[in-house]
Amino acid sequence: MVTRGFSSGRRPPTDGDARIPPGQYLEQGFPVLSAGPTPRVPTEDWSFTLKHGPRPIKKWNWAEFNALPLTKMTRDIHCVTAWTKFDTPWQGVLVDDILADAGLEPPTGFTLAHAFDGYTTNVPVKDLTAGKAMVALLYEGKPITPDHGGPARLLVPHLYFWKSAKWLNGLQFTMRDEPGFWELRGYHIYGDPWREQRYTDDP
Amino acid sequence: MSDAAAMQSPWQTARIVRIEKRTPRVTSFFFQPSRPFIYRAGQHVDVRLTAPDGYQARRSYSIASAPETNGAIELAIEKLDDGEVSPFFHEVAAIGDEIELRGPLGGHFVWPDGGSGPLLLVGGGSGVVPLMSMVRHRAAHSSTVPVVLVFSARVWDEVIFRDELIALDDRRDGFDLVLTLTREAARRPADYARRVDVAMIAQALARLPEATGIAFVCGSNAFVSAAAQALIDAGVAAENIRTERYGV
Numbered sequence: 001m002v003t004r005g006f007s008s009g010r011r012p013p014t015d016g017d018a019r020i021p022p023g024q025y026l027e028q029g030f031p032v033l034s035a036g037p038t039p040r041v042p043t044e045d046w047s048f049t050l051k052h053g054p055r056p057i058k059k060w061n062w063a064e065f066n067a068l069p070l071t072k073m074t075r076d077i078h079c080v081t082a083w084t085k086f087d088t089p090w091q092g093v094l095v096d097d098i099l100a101d102a103g104l105e106p107p108t109g110f111t112l113a114h115a116f117d118g119y120t121t122n123v124p125v126k127d128l129t130a131g132k133a134m135v136a137l138l139y140e141g142k143p144i145t146p147d148h149g150g151p152a153r154l155l156v157p158h159l160y161f162w163k164s165a166k167w168l169n170g171l172q173f174t175m176r177d178e179p180g181f182w183e184l185r186g187y188h189i190y191g192d193p194w195r196e197q198r199y200t201d202d203p
Numbered sequence: 204m205s206d207a208a209a210m211q212s213p214w215q216t217a218r219i220v221r222i223e224k225r226t227p228r229v230t231s232f233f234f235q236p237s238r239p240f241i242y243r244a245g246q247h248v249d250v251r252l253t254a255p256d257g258y259q260a261r262r263s264y265s266i267a268s269a270p271e272t273n274g275a276i277e278l279a280i281e282k283l284d285d286g287e288v289s290p291f292f293h294e295v296a297a298i299g300d301e302i303e304l305r306g307p308l309g310g311h312f313v314w315p316d317g318g319s320g321p322l323l324l325v326g327g328g329s330g331v332v333p334l335m336s337m338v339r340h341r342a343a344h345s346s347t348v349p350v351v352l353v354f355s356a357r358v359w360d361e362v363i364f365r366d367e368l369i370a371l372d373d374r375r376d377g378f379d380l381v382l383t384l385t386r387e388a389a390r391r392p393a394d395y396a397r398r399v400d401v402a403m404i405a406q407a408l409a410r411l412p413e414a415t416g417i418a419f420v421c422g423s424n425a426f427v428s429a430a431a432q433a434l435i436d437a438g439v440a441a442e443n444i445r446t447e448r449y450g451v
Contacts, residue, residue: 003252
C-alpha cells in the first residue's frame, strides 16, 4: 500500500544496498537497547560456564578465557528495531574454539545463551559453529563497554542482534529449542533478518 | 508472556482520525485500526510507510492511550530533524490518511504484569509516552495502586500531556506527579530543576506507602542509563527495573 505523500528515501543504488535486509535502514551510530539496567561486571568476578542441560561441563575465569585463541570478525549487524550497521569489528573466541578447549562435541542441536542479568536467548548449534559465532571480548580493538555488553557478549551476526546476548556468562546445550527472554515475549524463535523473522507470527 | 504463542500481529491499515499538537516538537496522531486491536499499557506498534517506488521505512512508536480507550490508538510522535518517518507525520500526514501499522508488540515493558505493588515510573522527554498509557490505564479502571511518575523534560512547554498529568495529580487518589526541568526553573512547589538523581528518586520512593513493585524507566539511552543507576543506588533491585531506550 503506497502511503500518500511519502516520497522515497531511496538514494541512488550503491553496492551497500544488497547488504541491507528487508525493512532495515542503515545506521552510522551504535544504538543501545536493553530490557533492564546495565550490569557492571568486574572482570575479576566474570566467568563463563559451558553446560549440558543442568550439568556444568567446564568453567573459565577471565584470564583462562582470554588465553583461548582470539579471532577477528568484522560483520554487518541487524537489530530488530530496524537499524543495520555495516562492518562492526569484533575480536573474541569462536564458539568452535570454546568447544575444542572443553573437548566437547555438541551433545544436542540447541543452546540457550545466559547472561549476568538473567537474560537468555536460544540459538541452534548450527548457527554457532563452523566459524559463525564468537564470544566477543573487544570492539574496535578495545574492551567492550558495559552498554554494549562487556566484558563479553555473544556475537551471532547473521541473526537479529537480540540473539547476540550481552553480559554473557554461559552457554547451555538443551534437548529442545527452548525460547529465551524475548522469544517468550513476542519475538521470533529463530530471527533471520533476511527472512524478516521479527515477531512470533512471522513465517 | 504466556500468551506469546497466541500473539498475532499482522499488518493492518489504520486511518488517522485526529491530530493534536502536544508540545513544539511532539504531536499526537490518533489511528483508527481496521481490525480489533487489543493491547496492554506500555506496548508499542510498528509503523510502515511505502513510497511509490516500493521503498519502505518502518519505525516503532509506543502507544500513549489506555487499553480501555475504545477506538483510536494514540501515538505521540516526536519530530526528529534527521529522521525520515517522524518528519513525514509532522509535515505531511493529515486526517483521513491510511497508514500501515502492526502490533501490539513487546511483552516486557508492560503493566500490569503478574505482580502487584506500587509503581515507580521514570520518563525522560518522549520516554513518557508508554508510561502515560500506564497512568491512563490506572485512571481508567479506578485502580488504587500507588504510582509515582518522575518526568524529566527540558522546559515547561516540553512537558508532554502536562495539563492531563497535573489534573490526574490533583485528584490525590494515589497518583503522584513529580516534574523536573533540566533547563528552566521549577514551576510547582514540589518539583525540581535538575537531572534525575539518587536524592530525587529516594524522595519519589518515599511518597509510596510501601516498597515499589516494578519500576519502569523510558527515554534516551543516556537518560535511562543515568536514571536506572539512580534507582539502583536508591535501593531498587535491578531485577525489578524494566527499561526501554530510544535511539542512539
